[in-house]
Amino acid sequence: MDPKLAKDLDTLPDLLDGVQRYAAQVLSDIADRPVATPPHERDPMPLPADGIGGAAALELFCDRWAPGFSGSAGPRYLGFVTGGSTPASIAGDWLTSAFDQNAVSRADSAAVDLEREVMDWLRELFGLTPEHRGVFVSGATMSNLVGLAIAREWVGEQLGVSVAQDGVAALGELPVLSGSPHSSIHKALSVLGLGRGSIRFVPTVADREAVDVDRLAAELAALDGRPAIVVANAGTVNTVDFDDLRAIAALRSRYPFWLHVDAAFGGFAALSPEHAHLVAGLAEADSVCVDLHKWLNVPYDSAVQFTRRRDLQVRVFQNAAAYLGMPTADPDPVHLAPESSRRLRALPAWFTLAAYGRRGHREIVERDVALARELGDRISAMPHLRLLAPVRLNVVCFTLRDNPSHERVDAVVRLVAESGAGFLTPTVYKGTPALRAAFSNWRTTSADVARIAEVLRAAAD
Numbered sequence: 001m002d003p004k005l006a007k008d009l010d011t012l013p014d015l016l017d018g019v020q021r022y023a024a025q026v027l028s029d030i031a032d033r034p035v036a037t038p039p040h041e042r043d044p045m046p047l048p049a050d051g052i053g054g055a056a057a058l059e060l061f062c063d064r065w066a067p068g069f070s071g072s073a074g075p076r077y078l079g080f081v082t083g084g085s086t087p088a089s090i091a092g093d094w095l096t097s098a099f100d101q102n103a104v105s106r107a108d109s110a111a112v113d114l115e116r117e118v119m120d121w122l123r124e125l126f127g128l129t130p131e132h133r134g135v136f137v138s139g140a141t142m143s144n145l146v147g148l149a150i151a152r153e154w155v156g157e158q159l160g161v162s163v164a165q166d167g168v169a170a171l172g173e174l175p176v177l178s179g180s181p182h183s184s185i186h187k188a189l190s191v192l193g194l195g196r197g198s199i200r201f202v203p204t205v206a207d208r209e210a211v212d213v214d215r216l217a218a219e220l221a222a223l224d225g226r227p228a229i230v231v232a233n234a235g236t237v238n239t240v241d242f243d244d245l246r247a248i249a250a251l252r253s254r255y256p257f258w259l260h261v262d263a264a265f266g267g268f269a270a271l272s273p274e275h276a277h278l279v280a281g282l283a284e285a286d287s288v289c290v291d292l293h294k295w296l297n298v299p300y301d302s303a304v305q306f307t308r309r310r311d312l313q314v315r316v317f318q319n320a321a322a323y324l325g326m327p328t329a330d331p332d333p334v335h336l337a338p339e340s341s342r343r344l345r346a347l348p349a350w351f352t353l354a355a356y357g358r359r360g361h362r363e364i365v366e367r368d369v370a371l372a373r374e375l376g377d378r379i380s381a382m383p384h385l386r387l388l389a390p391v392r393l394n395v396v397c398f399t400l401r402d403n404p405s406h407e408r409v410d411a412v413v414r415l416v417a418e419s420g421a422g423f424l425t426p427t428v429y430k431g432t433p434a435l436r437a438a439f440s441n442w443r444t445t446s447a448d449v450a451r452i453a454e455v456l457r458a459a460a461d
């Protein structure tokens with residue numbers, strides 16, 4: 001054995017102790033760390049011929065890389081839609097590495113059964129039906145991809161072909177209808193061979209991102225019985241708008257389509273009685289995407305994919321080999337997801353749900369929503385900023401009152417980031433350059449909102 005490796009084995013508790021102390025320090029200082037750090041060049045480090053051992057590698061990391069890491073796990077990182085990691089989820093994540101299970105089949109470990117337990121909990125949390133079976137994937141992009149792959153197979157079934165067997169050319173044109181699809185839908189359609197061009201944008205309700213259901217019905221009617229995919233949105237990324245899922249689902253009695261719902265973070269509205277109406281009808285979806293590294297506040301990477309048609313999922317993702325085992329009526333994850341070998345992503349989710357339960361996670365969701373409203377109110381009262389949409393859930397979408405050009409919006413984003421006090425991301429909403437502040441971290445408080453608001457006011461002035 002390499003001598004450095006042998007020494008690390010002998011002193012493993014010390015190495016892990018050192019990492020634990022360092023990580024605890026990072027987390028206790030997270031609110032004071034610069035929220036975003038601009039990129040800067042470093043001299044390249046040649047591949048070490050002889051290593052330096054784990055303890056020295058920790059020192060080197062602390063010196064060379066840690067100062068450049070953002071405070072994205074902290075309370076004022078409001079860019080994209082970014083969750084932190086609850087204490088229990090970090091514990092679960094560390095144990096995921098320590099046990100290093102390959103959550104691929106039930107042949108040798110209870111790991112897959114643990115994943116199933118979490119999946120039952122999540123199904124209940126999001127108000128889905130027992131027919132919705134789920135699998136862990138790396139993020140909402142992958143969850144959308146899996147959902148759309150199953151949808152593609154369903155369309156094939158309607159037309160009497162199997163895409164999994166015969167390829168996408170057997171299908172012909174496959175229209176994908178949506179009001180305000182997330183960019184990951186475009187990516188997934190490209191990967192799946194359906195093409196980015198297969199999206200047919202359905203007009204939205206005036207001044208909103210929610211699809212106009214009558215226009216959707218008209219587009220479906222125009223397909224003249226050809227099966228299609230409808231991607232409904234439960235929480236758009238700019239203004240957190242929600243399609244009327246019930247009304248869309250009801251159209252299935254008239255037109256043949258697969259209903260996929262992208263509920264990447266909007267699905268968490270189900271945890272709050274005040275907001276659960278936004279996702280009414282989610283249980284009627286054929287496939288559902290929910291991200292966990294966003295609002296469940298588990299470490300990257302983690303999301304779930306639910307579907308009612310596990311048989312079609314197996315048709316697409318089966319990885320049948322004598323040594324891996326064939327898919328059964330109760331298939332292992334190796335037959336359900338794009339990956340074969342995979343990390344036990346379920347464990348951090350299991351830990352946080354076991355530690356804080358439905359009540360604890362509801363509190364995070366409701367607090368974040370209240371904080372988003374608070375920032376929205378403060379922005380409305382500022383002379384140089386204006387809201388572009390009502391704060392429906394956890395994202396504030398706003399812009400400069402005068403001349404909101406890309407340059408001026410980017411300058412505000414930059415000033416906020418350079419202040420070290422916060423991080424927001426720019427966007428374009430209905431043609432207007434804008435900013436988004438997304439609340440999904442478990443640590444954020446009213447004091448953080450006050451600080452961000454002050455920095456924003458100064459930047460906009």
Ligand SMILES: Cc1ncc(COP(=O)(O)O)c(C=O)c1O
Binds near residue numbers: 081235
């Ligand atoms: C609605 C929606 N769908 C999909 C995604 C993609 O998520 P991920 O980056 O986890 O793949 C996002 C990310 O913000 C999102 O907001």
